[in-house]
Amino acid sequence: MGLTHLGNLMGIRGVKVAVVADMSLEAAQRGQAIANAERATTDIEGAIAAADVDVVMISTPTTTHAHLLETAVRAGKPVWCEKPIAQDLAGTRRVVDLIAAAGVPVQIGFMRRFDPGYAAAKRSISAGKIGALERFQAMSCDTAPPPMSYIETSGGIFVDMFVHDLDLARFLMGEVNEVFAWGDVKVDPGFAKAGDVDTVVAVLRFASGALGTLQGSRRAIWGYDIRTEVAGSEGKLVIEPPQKTPLATYGRFQSTVDHFESFPDRFEAAYKLEMEAFFQALREGRPPTPSAADALETLKVALAATRSLREGRPVKVAEIV
Ligand SMILES: NC(=O)c1ccc[n+]([C@@H]2O[C@H](COP(=O)([O-])OP(=O)(O)OC[C@H]3O[C@@H](n4cnc5c(N)ncnc54)[C@H](O)[C@@H]3O)[C@@H](O)[C@H]2O)c1
Numbered sequence: 001m002g003l004t005h006l007g008n009l010m011g012i013r014g015v016k017v018a019v020v021a022d023m024s025l026e027a028a029q030r031g032q033a034i035a036n037a038e039r040a041t042t043d044i045e046g047a048i049a050a051a052d053v054d055v056v057m058i059s060t061p062t063t064t065h066a067h068l069l070e071t072a073v074r075a076g077k078p079v080w081c082e083k084p085i086a087q088d089l090a091g092t093r094r095v096v097d098l099i100a101a102a103g104v105p106v107q108i109g110f111m112r113r114f115d116p117g118y119a120a121a122k123r124s125i126s127a128g129k130i131g132a133l134e135r136f137q138a139m140s141c142d143t144a145p146p147p148m149s150y151i152e153t154s155g156g157i158f159v160d161m162f163v164h165d166l167d168l169a170r171f172l173m174g175e176v177n178e179v180f181a182w183g184d185v186k187v188d189p190g191f192a193k194a195g196d197v198d199t200v201v202a203v204l205r206f207a208s209g210a211l212g213t214l215q216g217s218r219r220a221i222w223g224y225d226i227r228t229e230v231a232g233s234e235g236k237l238v239i240e241p242p243q244k245t246p247l248a249t250y251g252r253f254q255s256t257v258d259h260f261e262s263f264p265d266r267f268e269a270a271y272k273l274e275m276e277a278f279f280q281a282l283r284e285g286r287p288p289t290p291s292a293a294d295a296l297e298t299l300k301v302a303l304a305a306t307r308s309l310r311e312g313r314p315v316k317v318a319e320i321v
Contacts, residue, residue: 001059001082002022002027002031002059002060003030003031003034004264004271005057005059005080005271005275006020006031006034006035006037007034007035008271008272008275009035009057009275010034010035010036011272011276012275012276012279013279014279014283015279017032017035017036017037017038018037018038018039018050018052018053019037019038019039019040019041019047019050019052019053020032020035020037020039020040020041020047021040021041021042021043021044021046021047021048022040022042022044022060023042023044024042025040025041025042028040028041028042038052044068045071048068048071048072048075048077049075053077054077054078055077055078055079055080055279055282056068056072056077056078056079056080057079057080057081058072058079058080058081058082059081059082059109060082062082062084062086062087062154062155063086063087063153065081065082065084065085065086066085066086066091066092066094066095068081069081069085069095069099069106069292070094070095070098072104073095073098073099073102073104073106074098074102076102076104077104078104078105078106078282078288079104079105079106079107080106080107080109080275080278080288081106081107081108081109082108082109083108083109083110083163083164083167083295084108084155084159084163084295084299085108085292085295085296085299087155087159087299089296089299089300089303089320089321092292092295092296092299093296095292096292096293096295096296099292100292100293105281105282105287105288106288106291106292107274107277107278107281107288107289107290107291108290108291108292108294108295109274110164110167110171110274110290110294110295110298111267111270111271111273111274112164112167112168112226112267112270113167113168113171113270113274113289113290114269114270114271114273114274114277115239115267115269115270115273116269116270116273117239117240117241118168118171118172118228118239118270119273121172121228121230121237121239122171122172124237125172125230125232125237128234129234129235130230130231130232130233130234130235130236130237131232131233131234131235132232132233132234133172133173133174133206133208133210133230133231133232134210134211134231134232134233135210135211135212135229135230135231136169136172136173136204136206136210136211136212136213136228136229136230136231137212137213137214137228137229137230137231138165138168138169138212138213138214138215138216138227138228138229139215139216139225139226139227139228140161140162140164140165140214140215140216140225140226141216141217141218141219141220141224141225141226142161142217142218142219142220142224142262143219143220143221143223143224143261143262144218144219145187145188145191145198145218145219146218148188148190148193148194151190151191151194151196152194154196156195156196156306156309157183157196157197157198157200157218158181158200158302158303158305158306158309159299159302159303159306161216161218162200162202162214162216162302162305163298163299163302165214165216165228166214166298166301166302166305167290167294167298168228169204169206169212169214169301170294170297170298170301171290172228172230173206173208173210173212173230174206174207174208174210175206175207175297175317176204176205176206176207176212176301176304176317177205177206177207177316177317177318178204178205178304178314178315178316178317179202179203179204179205179301179304179305179308179314179315179317180202180203180308180313180314180315181200181201181202181203181305181306181308181309182200182201182202182309183197183199183200183201183309184197184198184199184200185197185198185199186198186199186217187199187217187218187219188218191218197309198217198218198219199216199217199218200214200215200216200217200309201213201214201215202214202215202305202308222259223244223258223259223260223261224259224260224261224262224263224265224266225259226240226266227239227240228240241260241266242257243257243258243259244257244258244259244260244261244265245257245258277289300317300320301317303320304316304317304319304320307319307320
């Protein structure tokens, strides 16, 4: 992801990458070449503190985000950071409180909010075009599961994967009050060994009184499958890309189209737009969004879903303290 983000920075007005830091010098040098950066280093803290670094972008493994965010915020530098801040509530809350006290601008990488389809859906809902919101529906399938070594430390399917759908639920519908989740292992018995599931169905109750459903899997052999629907009293919005390329091939009594393979191709535009929005907010002196506080609220919903899955009962988000 870091290499993708570095590539995207290249197109942003007024941005110059000073230094790429990675524990692996080889990885840092690869990033340096992509971003035409002045230098590459393994001295992470030194890079954050450097006088010619005004803004910090963090795209390291999740377990390192909180520490790196804290270091950058203490140095008074605005930060763009990949999701999530941390997998646990206490660690996330500590960073969120620090950011609030320091008043440093921070944006978290929930890129789907910047996808042209989801961003237009948000504008439509805010303009009242579909009336009072009644239902939310999300389908979310990865093409293939990540390695088991990743799953073992991922924080579970809701914190790691469905966190994007839960963030969209909050973005489009408002706060979630209650979750009831079922999950099972259908794809790989390794998920059970890791204390996780690979297939889920969940129902949501929003603070507004609207209802929602969420379902998906760690595997979809036909390709990355992300669809969202919001229904209101005056209409509904369906956010679903038609196909990867605008080509349908017709044969005898059948036609085929190609599907997106995974998040890099499906959300290619969103990754660029989230970065542009961050720097635009900095230039205009506005707080960037989604904020660290957003990441905390979304994490609470993901933790409520995780608890529901384990305890087999509906869980109120207010229970997650
Ligand atoms: N928003 C999305 O769609 C999306 C998609 C994939 C991954 N992610 C997030 O992006 C982050 C990175 O994921 P990835 O798949 O690119 O990981 P990765 O393991 O492929 O790359 C991480 C890089 O960070 C380096 N690194 C490790 N520890 C470090 C440290 N303490 N300081 C500096 N560098 C360090 C590694 O050497 C490696 O080059 C994760 O938090 C993940 O959740 C987000």
